[in-house]
Amino acid sequence: MNLTAATPIHTSSYPPSSLHSNPFNSISPRPSFSSFTPRRFSPLLASSSAATTPPSLHMDSHRLHKGIAEFYDQSSGLWENVWGQHMHHGFYDPHSSVSLSDHRAAQIRMIEETLRFAGVEAATAVVDVGCGIGGSSRYLATKFGAKCRGITLSPVQAKRAQEISAAEGLSDKVCFEVADALNQPFSDGEFDLVWSMESGEHMPDKSKFVSELVRVTAPGGTIIIVTWCHRDLGPSESSLQPWELKLLQKICDGFYLPAWCSTADYVKLLQSHNLQDIKRADWSENVAPFWPAVIRSAFTWKGFTSLLRTGWKTIRGALVMPLMIEGFNKDLIKFAIITCRKPQ
Ligand SMILES: C[S@@+](CC[C@H](N)C(=O)[O-])C[C@H]1O[C@@H](n2cnc3c(N)ncnc32)[C@H](O)[C@@H]1O
Numbered sequence: 001m002n003l004t005a006a007t008p009i010h011t012s013s014y015p016p017s018s019l020h021s022n023p024f025n026s027i028s029p030r031p032s033f034s035s036f037t038p039r040r041f042s043p044l045l046a047s048s049s050a051a052t053t054p055p056s057l058h059m060d061s062h063r064l065h066k067g068i069a070e071f072y073d074q075s076s077g078l079w080e081n082v083w084g085q086h087m088h089h090g091f092y093d094p095h096s097s098v099s100l101s102d103h104r105a106a107q108i109r110m111i112e113e114t115l116r117f118a119g120v121e122a123a124t125a126v127v128d129v130g131c132g133i134g135g136s137s138r139y140l141a142t143k144f145g146a147k148c149r150g151i152t153l154s155p156v157q158a159k160r161a162q163e164i165s166a167a168e169g170l171s172d173k174v175c176f177e178v179a180d181a182l183n184q185p186f187s188d189g190e191f192d193l194v195w196s197m198e199s200g201e202h203m204p205d206k207s208k209f210v211s212e213l214v215r216v217t218a219p220g221g222t223i224i225i226v227t228w229c230h231r232d233l234g235p236s237e238s239s240l241q242p243w244e245l246k247l248l249q250k251i252c253d254g255f256y257l258p259a260w261c262s263t264a265d266y267v268k269l270l271q272s273h274n275l276q277d278i279k280r281a282d283w284s285e286n287v288a289p290f291w292p293a294v295i296r297s298a299f300t301w302k303g304f305t306s307l308l309r310t311g312w313k314t315i316r317g318a319l320v321m322p323l324m325i326e327g328f329n330k331d332l333i334k335f336a337i338i339t340c341r342k343p344q
Contacts, residue, residue, distance in 0.1 A: 060258070061204045065153055065180070067256040067313075068202055072154035075314040076133055082297050085135035085164060086110075088198040088226070089287040089335065098289045106290075110226075111139055114197070117281060118224050118339040123193035127151070127216055129181045130199020134161030134174060140195065141173040149186065151179040182208045184216055192221040200227035200266075204258035210269040217342045223275070225266060229336045232264040244332050247323060254320030263336040275340040284328055284335045291325045 079087055083103070090106025091113045092098055098106070115121075123146045128137040131150025134157075141148045152158050161176040179185045181196075182205055194217045203209040213223050230240060230248060240248070248260055263280050270278050327333030 064202075064204055064256060064258055069153040069155070069178075071256045071313045071317065072132075072152065073156040075317060076154065076157050076160065078314060080133060080160070083107075083294075085133050085138070087132035087135065089290045090293075091283065091286050092289050094285040094288070096289070098293070103290070103293055107135075108139070110287075111136060111197075113283075113286075114224060114226055114337060117279070117337055118222055119277075120193060120222050120224075123222075125191045125218070126193040126195055127184070127186065127191045129184070129194065129196040129213065130202065131157070131161060131176060133157050134165060134176055136195060136197050137161070137174045137176070138165060138168060138170055140193070141170055146173070146193070148174045149191075150174065150176040151181060151184065152176065153178065153180065182212055184212050186216045188215050189218040189221075190216050192218045194221060194223045196223075196225045196227070198226055198228070200225050201229075201255075201257050201260065206261050206265065207269060210266070210273065214270075214273045214275065214342065219342055220344045221342050223270075223340050223342070225336075225338045227266075227336055227338075228260070229263045229266070229334045230260045231332055231334055232262045240332070244330075247327055247330075247332060251320050251323050251327065254317050254323075263334060263338060266336070266338045270338065270340050274343065276343055278338070278340040280336060280338045282334050283337055284333070287335045288328070291321055291328075295321050295325075 076087070084107070086104070086107040088107060089110060090103050091110040092102075092106050123140060123144045126137065126140050126144075126146045126148040128134070128140070128148055128150040131137055131152050134150050137148035137150045140146055150158075150161055152161070155178050158176045158178050161174075162171075165171055165174045165176075177185070181199065181203060194213050196213065200206070200209060213225070217223055230244070233239070239245075251257065252260075263282070267278055267280055324333065328335075
């Protein structure tokens with residue numbers, strides 16, 4: 001795979017961010033864990049070359065899929081109860097103080113800011129890759145009058161997405177199924193908007209993930225990836241620091257995530273497909289109020305009792321939430337948007 005193609009890219013921080021400000025500083029970091037077995041974090045190489053793929057990775061992928069499906073099967077009802085139909089971060093003005101009631105509006109704002117950043121003003125056929133219970137699909141179908149297809153690994157989510165859509169009279173516009181983003185059940189070039197809102201972090205093979213996004217995009221269509229990344233490596237670095245790997249591993253275990261990559265890694269992958277107008281931004285400051293709010297919601301009576309009823313996978317996810325805040329605090333985790341266009 002050629003990762004060195006020289007497509008110019010535009011980088012922006014949006015709104016402009018101050019390098020040293022720490023939007024999460026109201027939450028104290030959690031101490032590091034000591035019982036960690038380091039794993040290789042080189043998703044691009046590991047996934048694109050059989051020679052560099054450890055034999056265990058394929059088995060891990062299998063287990064990962066099952067884990068992801070069960071995690072969302074178990075936790076989606078609770079999330080919907082407390083947070084509604086969008087299973088992604090909200091977008092906030094940096095350093096703003098927000099009340100609990102602002103968060104649903106902030107999730108809608110995330111979709112709008114994403115479209116604005118990508119310069120998308122119309123769409124006719126959308127694929128929602130990692131669709132949750134279909135919040136983005138319904139929003140985009142309604143906003144643009146587009147047809148949307150959503151895929152998720154969770155049968156519970158796909159069923160619930162269909163139910164809500166039927167109740168909202170959108171069954172003729174949106175439809176959902178259980179399918180793997182790395183092997184999508186769609187023809188080449190089917191969609192003029194390819195939308196991945198906070199699903200990329202679950203993909204064990206980032207190279208295949210990007211290839212599939214590119215494959216299903218129509219000529220002239222837009223690809224949007226909003227995802228969790230680790231920080232870009234410095235010029236003299238070949239990997240993250242051991243403490244960083246350790247922190248990410250704990251988060252991976254709680255949220256069923258495979259190896260992480262950086263925003264720069266995504267840009268390289270997109271460049272290797274000769275895509276146009278590749279743009280990236282770090283929105284970490286804009287999502288800062290989100291995790292503290294999710295943690296607060298878990299301590300409400302409704303949140304707490306529902307959490308106890310959902311099962312161990314969800315509880316384990318809840319327990320690593322403070323580590324997400326620590327990762328953002330320490331500039332290790334980045335909330336990234338990467339967008340591009342397929343040439344005509
Ligand atoms: C955090 S949720 C985001 C849901 C949705 N995009 C939203 O914003 O409401 C992550 C989603 O990615 C899906 N996902 C993870 N890995 C996937 C894969 N390999 N193929 C398809 N969907 C996947 C999960 O099933 C889940 O629906």
